[in-house]
Amino acid sequence: MLRSCAARKRRRVGPPGARSAPAVLSVARVSPQTLRPEKTTPARAVARHGWPQALGTVLAGLIVMVVVASLGLWAAGAADLPDNAFPRVVAATFVTAVGGTIELSGGAGAIAETQAGLTVIPLSVTLAGALVMAAGFLRPLRHRAVAGAPELAGWAARIAVLWLAALIGLSLGARQTFAIPLGEVGDFFGTSAEVGFEAAVAPTVFFGLLWLAGVFVLALLVSRAPLPARLLRFQESVRPAAYAMVVLLLAYVALGLVIGVVVALTRGHAAETAAVILLGLPNVVWLVFTIGLGATWDGQVEGPFGLPMPKLLDQVMRGPDVSTLDLGSLAEFDGRVWWLVVVNAVLLLGAAFVMAVRSPARVRLWQHAVHMTVALLLTVLMICLVARISAHYGLSVLGIGDLGGDLSGELFLRPRMWSALGFAVLWGLVTGFVGGVLAKGVRRRGAVDGVG
Template sequence: MGVVAALGLWAAGAADLPDDAFWRVVAATMVTAVGGSMELSGDAGALARTHAGVTVLPLSVTLTGALLVGAGFLWPCRHRAVAGAGQLARWAARIAVLWLAALVALAFAARQTFAVDLGDGVLGAIGELFGARPRVGFTTDVPLTAGFGLLWLLGVLAIALLVARGAPLPARLRRPQASARPVAYAMVVLLLAYVAVGLVVALVTAATRGHPAQTFALILLGLPNLTWLALTIGLGATWNGRVDGPFGLPAPHLLDEVLRTPDVSTLNLRTLAEHDHRVWWLVTVDAVLLLAAAFLAATRSPARLRLWEHAVRMAAALVLTVLLICLTGRISAHYGLSLLGIGDVGGGLSGELLLRPRLWSALGLAALWGLATGLLGALPARLVPRRHRGTGRT
């Protein structure tokens, strides 16, 4: 996680931050990637006021950590057919202790302050006259970071046990796991497939259109933020957002065009197609990948399941997946500085970045897509021969 975060921030230009702040920003990125709580602060003296806040998960770092932690948790158990609840709990507790120790260390390291350059305009002149030297910084809420980081770890371990074939679960948990594992596994494959497709597109874009540093920063920090957003938009979901000020969404430029408006904008297939009609291909990509996921889930499910049961399971899994995307894909960032009541006078000292889903409509559309693709994907799966038809093992 540290390597991915460091390379991504280096590609984004964070290595040029003053006061040797690069590694502290890397620590802050790792903390936020696992749900840690960051606090922004400002100190501009009695003559000035600062305000700032940020809520965003760098999902490339999050995904890397989830894959490595899940694999590390399952590796010592790979030769066991069955493990008791106590054994799994002790192994998870050992991982949790090491995890919390590392997370607390990162939380204490993720603290830094920076001086704000007021520029040569009106704000700069006023600041020099009154001796105001604003500073902004970030720090972490250690207890909240430890709590959210532990919940993140428990979630990753639970998903790893759920999707892994042959996970050494206690006997009473094996039947529920066998029932849920096919669609859970299919959803994980679906999310990874979207990241893989996005990676190919990003690399082609970097090779043909330039700006390789910006593209690699996106890949290493926020590629799932973009590709999983595209998944929901292809389903017909709508997001609301706004970009104001000198910063915006990293890529592609199309999102910045749609969201950089005076008011909160609507982000969906229709509004994106007004700028680039090629976004309608997202519907086709969704249909193909969802049908493939439904087929995969059906081939791994017990042969006795009826078509409508496949459809219901696919719908439930896709709703939970879209819910996860909507919760982790939200972005909220703002900052500002005012001096003697004057704010952002030619200095670019304020900005806002907002992205949030219309949750209930997104979940409803996910349910409809899940029912349809679950039914259609299960039809050809009935022709695939399966071993252990009574238990559903393949």
């Protein structure tokens, strides 16, 4: 009441007839919140990327890879291996998934000698780990406009140090020895042969770190994460093409997963199909992708070995002679193989369209064709390097060659590199040009600034 009377008196001050001045807001009427300075709150908080976040990324990648490998090996029957070897086989699968080396050895003293070797990458385990590690690496970089090279290098180094420790630990655990009966010869001499595997630590560490670096580089190329200033000039041409190739490869994996699930539900053999999906699905679908382009692979399956692949490929490759895998040879067993050409055409045109839409508007049609060609060429080269398989096993007793039967065998699958790369160039030029033409009508205005 007293404040209001005082305010009315102040308003009456002034000569008679004069227009009253505007009332001055009393300090007593100003709330404490009004006097506080306004705080500028960022729209989105920047995620931290210290050691705890690096540990979380590495643990997530390890858990996913180990779980996928364990389920795939369990479906393949590896849980019944003697001497509780299953965990060590899982560790060996992880080692090969990141490009590490598994050395096989064995024998029975002076009586028997084992010659064995294995080169294979379970790409389902590899792909699962790569996706999780890439997501963990990119997460702190979201909502960022700029990221300096020292910051990116420091963040990657933290993950790499912890990843190195995991590589060493799993490499040391990936070793096991199994006893193999020699039949009548073994009974006569009272002995049995042994065969075992052991991870080579040094090559595993080297290729495991190289694999991690490749995952990080590809993640930066594909995503919208900020790049250092010196690399910004490359993102207009490289980033849309890299994104399109990743989408293409994942589309093939998704298509193969759908087909595998349908086959498991309708034709039985659910365990075998699950083993293929969880261990070698990309091995199968990316191989089929290159064959659909026109590439040729040479392969052979002999002895007790079996391919973690559809029966069609096993039928073509099984025998004493080297077999040729291409559209013609596969069509002799199943004429539906020619549909691979149609599927390739549709998916490649879709990838080229995505690349063109994400490219700046000033990119010309011939540049789209060149970008698609280079990207597809590198993609097919990668498939040819990681999808090849080589395995052999032989047992000689008293210096007498391989005993044959279930005690020896050979398996290999390798591409004819130049034919695969040649067809990649042809498909890249055609689909890149057509994709650029299709994207002209849908590219939004101002796309010149959309780097992708």
